[in-house]
């Protein structure tokens with residue numbers, strides 16, 4: 001079963017990074033809507049504890065984090081490549097830099113402009129628990145000008161890539177870098193309109209329109225229970241693989257935990273199934289859905305022996 005299933009919710013900027021990438025490749029996919037806050041009862045059996053958004057499922061293989069999701073989409077559907085006119089090294093490094101440095105100020109810019117009463121019930125408490133930081137909206141509001149300033153400084157770099165009037169950041173074609181930068185820009189514009197620092201960069205705003213025009217591919221909704229049934233009926237497609245150059249000598253079969261190094265540090269525990277410099281895969285069994293292979297990127301995650 002190779003149906004591509006995305007577990008996501010409409011307002012998630014990291015999910016938009018993947019949806020627009022699916023549009024770039026013109027792919028058909030199934031959409032399972034998940035809650036914005038915990039509990040996520042039909043996601044946890046699949047991930048084993050990872051709670052962030054989005055998650056991709058292909059049969060009994062579960063892909064956590066957009067780095068891992070987009071790498072797998074590129075592997076399975078090489079046309080139209082995410083690396084046209086660039087190279088995987090440059091694109092992956094820039095995308096990681098964007099994910100790490102631009103998402104957080106963009107979120108603060110949106111939240112800091114919000115009427116507190118409009119926020120979804122339980123959202124602040126959930127995010128405080130997830131990040132381990134107090135979510136004090138007065139403090140976020142006070143920090144907003146500084147966040148605009150921080151984001152502006154970084155957008156200058158990306159806007160300058162468009163100075164020669166190329167349509168996309170790396171040249172004539174949209175790449176992984178465009179999908180990554182679209183995430184924070186889309187989050188601001190879809191919530192607040194083209195507020196500061198965006199209007200200072202008219203070429204970036206025109207680029208956003210070109211990105212939006214890529215669309216989301218062909219999306220069909222699926223019930224979360226159907227996704228669980230698909231996982232149960234499938235077996236993981238991932239084969240055991242050791243990393244011959246692993247400096248810590250880890251081997252398939254070892255008991256490990258994989259934990260994000262930033263926020264949402266919920267460990268996913270199981271057996272090491274496959275390891276490489278870029279990916280770690282955990283084999284775990286769930287009483288509801290059976291055996292699963294849960295994939296994580298190495299960048300941004302810690303592997304702990306159990």
Ligand SMILES: N[C@@H](CCC(=O)N[C@@H](CS)C(=O)NCC(=O)O)C(=O)O
Pocket residue numbers: 012013014015036037038051052053054064065066067099130300
């Ligand atoms: N590094 C992760 C970051 C994902 C992330 O932070 N997603 C946000 C939503 S855009 C999230 O998980 N928020 C909490 C939640 O959805 O429960 C990725 O690239 O997928």
